[in-house]
Amino acid sequence: MAAIELDGVTKQFGSLTALQGVDLTVEEGEIFGFLGPNGAGKSTTINILLDFVRATDGSATVLGHDIHEEPKRIRARTGVLPEGYDVYDRLTGRQHLSFVIESKDADEDADELAERVGIADAIDRKAGGYSKGMQQRLVLAMALIGEPDLLILDEPTTGLDPNGARLMREIIREENERGATVFFSSHILGQVEAVCDTVGILQNGRLIAKDSVAGLREAAAGDTVLRVTLSDGDGTDDAVAAIEGLDEVSTVTADGTTLTVGCDSDAKMAVLNAVEESGSEVANFETEEASLDEVFAAYTEQQEQEQPEVDA
Amino acid sequence: MLSFIFIVLFALPAVLGLYFNIGQQFAEAGASLTTDAYVRFALPIAAPLLPAVAIVIGYAAIAREGERGSLKILLSLPYTRGELLAGKFVGRSAITLIPVTVGFLTTLLVLLPSEIEIAWESFLLFALATMAYGVVFTAFAIGLSAALKTARRAMAASLGIYVYLQVFWSNLGAGLGNLLSDHANIGEVTQLHVELFVSLLSPIAAYRTLVQEILQGSPIRSRLLLTSNPQVTCEEMLGGTLEVTQAGAECTNAALPPQYGTVAVIGYLLLWLVVPLVAGYYVFENKDL
Structure with a gap:
């Protein structure tokens, strides 16, 4: 049985389409990274899984239960770190933990949980005085209560320092080894790569890829972004045409005298030579590590060439 | 803090009556001073004030949690939205009831050793009606809190409706009656039916007439008011037959139609509890957080 199964899930907010026919299966025991730029629809997907938001079309099950018919049974077996939550300012960390332990009929010890997420010394302070990172750790601890079969974590490293992010990854691995399925979203490629078995990429409300981490890395590795500034704008069109003629180049866009070129990492000299040959003078150039958006762009194009539609 | 307000609200009249004998003017002519005088004094204070307090207690219950995001934490736990609404209703009602109860108990403590005679039946019925009244408005505010997107809107809507009920509703029945009489040619009796029925649909009027009924001992006399x-x-x-006595108008040998009877009026009052909760639940259950 799949831990999470989405079938043609579509969500419209008024005239805005947030999700468009998303099909997705997350197998039991997997660590699934849900990747996408801000606004791609990751949180909407998670909110639909948690029955916070109702899908316009399509259906979904979590742990075998229909998300709308049996949300309570899902919640009883799921630990959640939602996005855009707020803790209860006037309650202490211990009161938060105790409330969840009671609600889930669990028998964890609040002190041990606090220890595990690194807020042991703050457990009796009011959560309103916690930093964002501490609140994040507290809500993570709340999600771990009751040994859930599924952890749904929405941007779990938000507000965490590098140590916190590392702790988060350790806990994700530990929980997975215990047998839990972990579904977490992120817009940061590195975090997903570090712990995930499988990655799904969401863009503009569509699932554009579902792949292993190795497959993703391969797709991402190819591209480097080169920004070339010309000394004057007259020859821009010729320069663009010249660059487009190169095999190693995947994308070229011009903005005034600045050309943004996506190309293989060893094609820099070829690009610069092509510009010079077209008659323009290079005033400046810089290379950039591919941002996630650009990786997505590269990945999407490649996917479209190889297989127009992804059945995840 | 709320308890303090309610002690002042409910116990102060008793204290005033005791020490300054102001209560005497509320007593029926010739009768000895009883707690009925206190009820007469407290009713016009409780009737407008308690709804305002209950609304303040209830309006943010769900809408603010939704706005801030703590609702996501609650609903990540094994609770349905319906259970959450029910829990909020019970919890906030208790918050409304505790100070009301404390107020009444303080009043009793003040009155017990005094020479004012305690009319237990009317006093306890008044306390019960007042508690129900407080719970009704708490439910009303929570229903709106569940249905609306922000706490600000829930407050504006509940206070707006409350002010309308308080200020304009009493004229609505009479106005509607006049309108129908002028344009639809209804008779005078029908006009009075419209007026009385519409008036009773307001929870404030329903509460007041029920308390009057406790004091007057007669539903007819209190409806005539x-x-x-x-x-x-x-x-x-x-x-x-209308007889005007020293104690006020008395209508003898009359039969009150069931729609104006005690049970019906209690029903109208409770409608303000049930309808907002059910409607609020329906909207809350179907909306995106």
Whole structure:
């Protein structure tokens, strides 16, 4: 049985389409990274899984239960770190933990949980005085209560320092080894790569890829972004045409005298030579590590060439 | 803090009555001073004030949690939205009831050793009606809190409706009656029916007339207080005889139609609890957080 199964899930907010026919299966025991730029629809997907938001079309099950018919049974077996939550300012960390332990009929010890997420010394302070990172750790601890079969974590490293992010990854691995399925979203490629078995990429409300981490890395590795500034704008069109003629180049866009070129990492000299040959003078150039958006762009194009539609 | 307000609200009249004998003017002529005088004094204070307090207690219950995001934490736990709404209703009602109860107990403590005689039945019925009244408005505010997107809107809507009920509703029945009489040619009796029935649909009027009923000992006398023409109401509508006594108008040999009876009026009051909760639940259950 799949831990999470989405079938043609579509969500419209008024005239805005947030999700468009998303099909997705997350197998039991997997660590699934849900990747996408801000606004791609990751949180909407998670909110639909948690029955916070109702899908316009399509259906979904979590742990075998229909998300709308049996949300309570899902919640009883799921630990959640939602996005855009707020803790209860006037309650202490211990009161938060105790409330969840009671609600889930669990028998964890609040002190041990606090220890595990690194807020042991703050457990009796009011959560309103916690930093964002501490609140994040507290809500993570709340999600771990009751040994859930599924952890749904929405941007779990938000507000965490590098140590916190590392702790988060350790806990994700530990929980997975215990047998839990972990579904977490992120817009940061590195975090997903570090712990995930499988990655799904969401863009503009569509699932554009579902792949292993190795497959993703391969797709991402190819591209480097080169920004070339010309000394004057007259020859821009010729320069663009010249660059487009190169095999190693995947994308070229011009903005005034600045050309943004996506190309293989060893094609820099070829690009610069092509510009010079077209008659323009290079005033400046810089290379950039591919941002996630650009990786997505590269990945999407490649996917479209190889297989127009992804059945995840 | 709330308890303090309610002690002042409910116990102060008793203290005043005790020490300054102001209560005497509320006592019926010739009768000895009882807690009924206190009820007469407290009713016009409780009737407008308690709804405002209950609304303040209830309006943010769900809408603010939704706005801030703590609702996501609650609903990540094994609770349905319906259970959450029910829990909020019970919890906030308790918050409304605790100070009301404390107020009444303080009043009793003040009155017990005094020479004011405690009319237990009317005092306890008044306390019960007042508690129900507080719970009704708490439910009303929570229903709106569940249905609306922000706490600000829930407060504006509940206070707006409350002010409308308080200020304009009493004229609505009479106005509607006049309108129908002018344009639809309805008779005077029908006009009074419209007036009385519409008036009773307001929870504030329903509460007041129920408390009047406790004091007057007669539903007919307390309903007559709501009409613009007690004589026609008594004689034409209820088929009785109006006698004006020292204690006020008395309508003898009359029969009150069931829609104006005690049970019906309690029902109208409770409608303000049930309808907002059910409607609020329906909207809350189907909305995106």
